[in-house]
Amino acid sequence: MTERSATHATFVVERTYPASVERVFAAWADPKAKAVWFTGQAEPDYQMDFRVGGREITRGGPPGGPVYSYEAAYQEIVDGRRIVYTNAMDKNGQRISVSVATVEFEATEGGARVKLTEQGVYLDGGDQPDIRRGGIEAQFEALAKTLA
Numbered sequence: 001m002t003e004r005s006a007t008h009a010t011f012v013v014e015r016t017y018p019a020s021v022e023r024v025f026a027a028w029a030d031p032k033a034k035a036v037w038f039t040g041q042a043e044p045d046y047q048m049d050f051r052v053g054g055r056e057i058t059r060g061g062p063p064g065g066p067v068y069s070y071e072a073a074y075q076e077i078v079d080g081r082r083i084v085y086t087n088a089m090d091k092n093g094q095r096i097s098v099s100v101a102t103v104e105f106e107a108t109e110g111g112a113r114v115k116l117t118e119q120g121v122y123l124d125g126g127d128q129p130d131i132r133r134g135g136i137e138a139q140f141e142a143l144a145k146t147l148a
Helices: 019-028 031-038 129-147
Strands: 006-017 045-048 055-060 068-078 082-091 093-106 112-124
Touching: 019 031, 019 093, 019 112, 019 129, 031 045, 031 129, 055 129, 112 129
Parallel strands: none
Antiparallel strands: 006 112, 045 055, 055 068, 068 082, 082 093, 093 112
């Protein structure tokens, strides 16, 4: 029998970008722009319907490695200010995590601050809060390169 576990955690990732809030928010809202920095894949299997009730779906992984599937549902969108979504991640068809995330955007002198708060449950050792946080930090770095 497989050992079952559920690890609960909340973490925050923050970054300030030297770009306007409108430009940074657009990088989250436009499917073509987001596919560039979010997936980390040259040709991702990616879909996005950016509206309350809309979904975001990506699937892929390293050549010969595990296949990861991510599906999010947008719960609230306040243009230029906030995005709230729920998401689930699978590895080779097995659920490894479920979370709710809030992304907040704030104008700063010379740029925009983005704060992502994730509250998640990480299942059966297939995902862990530190792994997820590291992935989001890598996405924030990729977003910085896209905005540069």
